[in-house]
Structure formats: C-alpha cells, structure tokens
Amino acid sequence: MTRTVYVNGEYLPEAEAKVSIFDRGFLMADAVYEVTSVLDGKLIDFEGHAVRLKRSLDELQMAEPCTKDELLEIHRKLVEVNEIDEGLVYLQVSRGSDGDRDFVFPSAETKPTLVLFTQNKPGLADSPAAQKGAKIISIEDIRWGRRDIKTTQLLYPSMGKMMAKAAGCDDAWMIEDGHVTEGTSNNAYFVKNGKIVTRPLSNEILHGITRKAVLRMAAEAQMEVEERLFTIDEAKEADEAFTTSASAFVMPVVEIDGVALGDGTPGPIAKRLREIYLDESRKAAI
Ligand code: PDD
Numbered sequence: 415m416t417r418t419v420y421v422n423g424e425y426l427p428e429a430e431a432k433v434s435i436f437d438r439g440f441l442m443a444d445a446v447y448e449v450t451s452v453l454d455g456k457l458i459d460f461e462g463h464a465v466r467l468k469r470s471l472d473e474l475q476m477a478e479p480c481t482k483d484e485l486l487e488i489h490r491k492l493v494e495v496n497e498i499d500e501g502l503v504y505l506q507v508s509r510g511s512d513g514d515r516d517f518v519f520p521s522a523e524t525k526p527t528l529v530l531f532t533q534n535k536p537g538l539a540d541s542p543a544a545q546k547g548a549k550i551i552s553i554e555d556i557r558w559g560r561r562d563i564k565t566t567q568l569l570y571p572s573m574g575k576m577m578a579k580a581a582g583c584d585d586a587w588m589i590e591d592g593h594v595t596e597g598t599s600n601n602a603y604f605v606k607n608g609k610i611v612t613r614p615l616s617n618e619i620l621h622g623i624t625r626k627a628v629l630r631m632a633a634e635a636q637m638e639v640e641e642r643l644f645t646i647d648e649a650k651e652a653d654e655a656f657t658t659s660a661s662a663f664v665m666p667v668v669e670i671d672g673v674a675l676g677d678g679t680p681g682p683i684a685k686r687l688r689e690i691y692l693d694e695s696r697k698a699a700i
Pocket of ligand 1: 622658
C-alpha cells in the first residue's frame with residue numbers, strides 16, 4: 415500500500431509530496447516537530463503534543479499552521495487512510511520559505527510548511543526490545559541550550575545513537591556538567607530502593623509528554639518520585655533504570671556503560687510502569 419502523507423493542505427501519495435529546496439526546515443533546521451503514538455488506531459495524548467507544539471512555535475516566533483482541531487483531523491485521517499493500528503504520526507512545522515537563503519527570518523506573510531506522515535509499527539506495544547531492555551552508553555551532551563523546544567536539530571542525537579550502535583548498545587544518555595540530561599530521544603530515570611529519580615524540567619531537557627503522564631501514574635500508584643540532578647555513576651549503581659518517549663513508551667534499561675543493573679533484566683518498577691502507561695493510554699486514546 416502506498417503511504418498517503420500530508421503537505422500544506424493536501425493529502426498525497428508519498429512520492430508526490432514536495433517541499434521547496436529553500437525551505438528553512440531543510441536549509442537551517444528552522445523547524446519543530448512532534449511524534450504522537452497510535453495504539454488500536456487511536457492517538458495517544460494528542461492534547462499534550464498539541465500544547466507542546468504551540469509552545470515550541472511560540473518560543474521561536476513561528477506562526478501556527480492551522481488550528482488544533484484541524485491538526486487532530488489531519489492526524490486521524492492519516493491514521494485511517496494508512497490503516498495504522500500501532501505506529502506513529504510524525505508532524506513537522508518549518509518557518510517555510512520566501513524563495514531564497516537568508517539568515518534573517520522571512521517576512522511575516524511567509525506561510526509555515528506543515529508536513530505529517532505515519533509510520534506503521536505493528537507490535538509497538540508488545541515490543542521484544544522492551545522485554546529485553548536497552549543497553550546504553552553515556553556520551554557528552556554538546557547540544558544547544560534550548561532543548562525544551564522540540565526542534566529538528568537532531569544531528570547530534572542521531573550521532574549519539576550511532577555511537578551506541580558502534581559500541582554494541584541501543585542508545586545513549588547524555589551528560590552535561592557531570593549530570594545526566596536525557597537520552598538521545600527520550601527522558602532518563604533510575605530507581606534505587608524503590609524511589610524513581612529523574613532530572614527536573616528546565617531548558618536543558620525536552621519536557622516529555624510521556625514523562626508527564628508516567629510521573630502522574632507513578633504518583634497515583636503510590637510510587638515515590640524525586641526530581642533532581644543525578645550522575646551517571648548513581649544510575650550505574652541503581653537497582654533499575656528506564657526511559658520514556660512517545661515512540662517506545664516506558665523502556666527498561668538493563669545496562670549502562672557495560673555495567674549490568676540489578677540482575678541485568680528489566681526491573682519490576684519499569685515493567686509495572688510500562689503496563690500501567692499502556693493500559694491507561696489505551697483507555698484515554700482518541
Ligand atoms: N523524541 N527527550 C528527547 C531529546 C526526545 O527527542 C524525546 C522524544 C523525549 C521524550 O518526549 P515524549 O515523551 O514527548 O515523546 C525526550 C521523539 C519520540 C522522537 O524524536 O522520535
């Protein structure tokens with residue numbers, strides 16, 4: 415089946431979808447994005463992603479391409495026509511193009527470019543990777559200082575994943591000033607003596623939509639949560655660890671820099687949180 419994608423008001427077969435070579439998303443990574451997961455053909459936490467998108471756009475003085483209701487309609491239509499039961503919807507808004515390359519922002523009349531496409535991922539919820547758990551390495555965090563804005567500047571996170579792969583691992587956690595910031599595409603947590611520890615929100619990390627939901631669910635399940643800075647050594651000495659993201663939900667971490675956590679298998683709190691998150695999210699999906 416040919417994938418149908420959305421570009422600036424049109425639903426098109428992917429091969430026919432086109433964006434200008436002068437688009438600032440392409441030339442300057444002057445673009446923001448969201449990834450929303452789909453379970454049972456329904457959107458998980460659409461509202462959270464729409465609110466964060468608006469915030470990213472506002473922080474960069476970028477115009478909203480359409481209303482929230484229109485965005486919801488586009489998401490739903492793409493899920494439907496592409497017959498997505500489990501998968502992802504990728505959305506990107508760039509500052510568009512006024513037909514040339516210039517560091518100065520284009521005029522206010524320039525229309526933002528809006529692109530959405532689906533990724534079919536059967537077995538996303540029941541993933542073998544989550545049953546095995548992830549092995550991670552730690553790397554220096556050399557990204558820019560506004561990681562709270564979800565921009566498409568993903569070269570370094572992408573290089574981080576490649577460094578992890580080269581080391582025979584699955585992902586990387588980044589470290590700045592001696593403390594873990596986050597994973598290449600997820601938020602980071604460890605558990606010690608039953609207490610979940612994660613870095614507090616700031617400009618240094620993305621304000622994960624899954625993070626917010628998981629912390630709420632952890633509190634509801636009477637789990638203890640502490641938001642504070644932590645070192646990679648603390649994480650290595652933890653009983654268990656995990657990451658959260660829209661694309662992998664709650665992903666247990668079983669090894670950090672070659673050090674096995676606990677017995678080297680996914681920990682009970684990570685497994686329980688994954689179950690609760692999937693269960694609650696399915697119920698609230700729209
Ligand atoms: N990444 N931190 C970073 C750097 C991320 O890129 C992501 C998400 C998260 C988790 O945020 P959320 O829970 O809202 O997905 C944290 C997406 C999934 C991606 O780039 O594909």
